[in-house]
Amino acid sequence: MAYIPFDATEEEIAQMSIIREGIPTILAEPLKNWLAESLFVRSGYQIKEFALELQLELNINLGFTAGPDLTSKAFADTVFLSDEKMIMRVLDYLLYTMPRGYRTPSEELAKYLNLYRSKYAVVLSDNMSRVGYRVTEGLEETMQEAINAADATAGKLLAEAWEYAFGLDGKAEEAMDKAVKAVERAATPIVSPNDLAPSLGKAAIVVKQQGDWVLGLRSNDKAYPGVTLHHMMETLWHGQHYRHVDKNSIPPTIEQARVHVMLAATLVGWFASGQIVRDNALPQPKNWEKLQP
Secondary structure, X not given: OOOOOOOOOHHHHHHHOOOEOOOOHHHHHHHXXXXXXXXXXXXXXXXXXXXXXXXXXXXXXXXXXXXXXXXXXXXXXXXXXXXXXXXXXXHHHHHHHOOOOOOHHHHHHHHHHHHHOEOEEEEEEOXXXXXXXXXXXXXXXXXXXXXXXXXXXXXXXXXXXXXXXXXXXXXXXXXXXXXXXXXXXXXXXXXXXXXXXXXXXXXXXXXXXXXOEEOOOOOEOOEOHHXXXXXXXXXXXXXXXXXXXXXXXXXXXXXXXHHHHHHHHHHHHHHHOOOXXXXXXXXXOOOHHXXXX
16 A cells, blocks of 8 residues: 555645656666666676677667676666666566566565556566556456466467557557457357357357357346347457458557457456356347347
């Protein structure tokens, strides 16, 4: 829970909940100190070698050469002369190259970003700590639960969708593509197990045609669970019309991709946990078309 002064006004409290942009001095100083100390822990006195490898890996020139030895402090000072994007990429690269299981540096970095309420955060990606964008509290846990509940293939696809959507270098089209494939993998063995060429679009049609799918929600003649499920699957599928139907349509934004990944996580979690099943006793909705959005 974030600290709130005892005499804070409602306006001040509201300001404290806003995610903050940029890397001002009050954040840059602890981040710079973290970079220097964590780099020394990782590389010891081999700082120059790390700097040269980083320039090659990221295809950038920060001015590091094969000349005199380099201290971790000098390395950090040089990095923080760069722009915000490059600073965060270097921090992310350091986390990425940290030995597995070495948690302390990532926890310290997460603490500084959380205290400032930065738009950046330390996130889990393929069981590794990485720099990414902050998400609503609890959302990452929900995503991880869906990944864990799914089979290996669907879980991997959903994890990749999450990384493309919320990672430091977001890729909207890749995020949406992986999200659709994750739901296809989780849903089609249940909805259309005999389909030799399954797809999410075809599975959504099957759900509509059969009309007796339930997902643990209460039902009445104005809110059939199968209708809700069909709408969710169809929304995710039609979100990819820019690729499957209309090649001239406008590609999705990263914000749109993030919403689709959240929707995919919900569907994968439901299918993988057995929440979505057929109820043969449930009558076909008589007013299905009227229930369409």
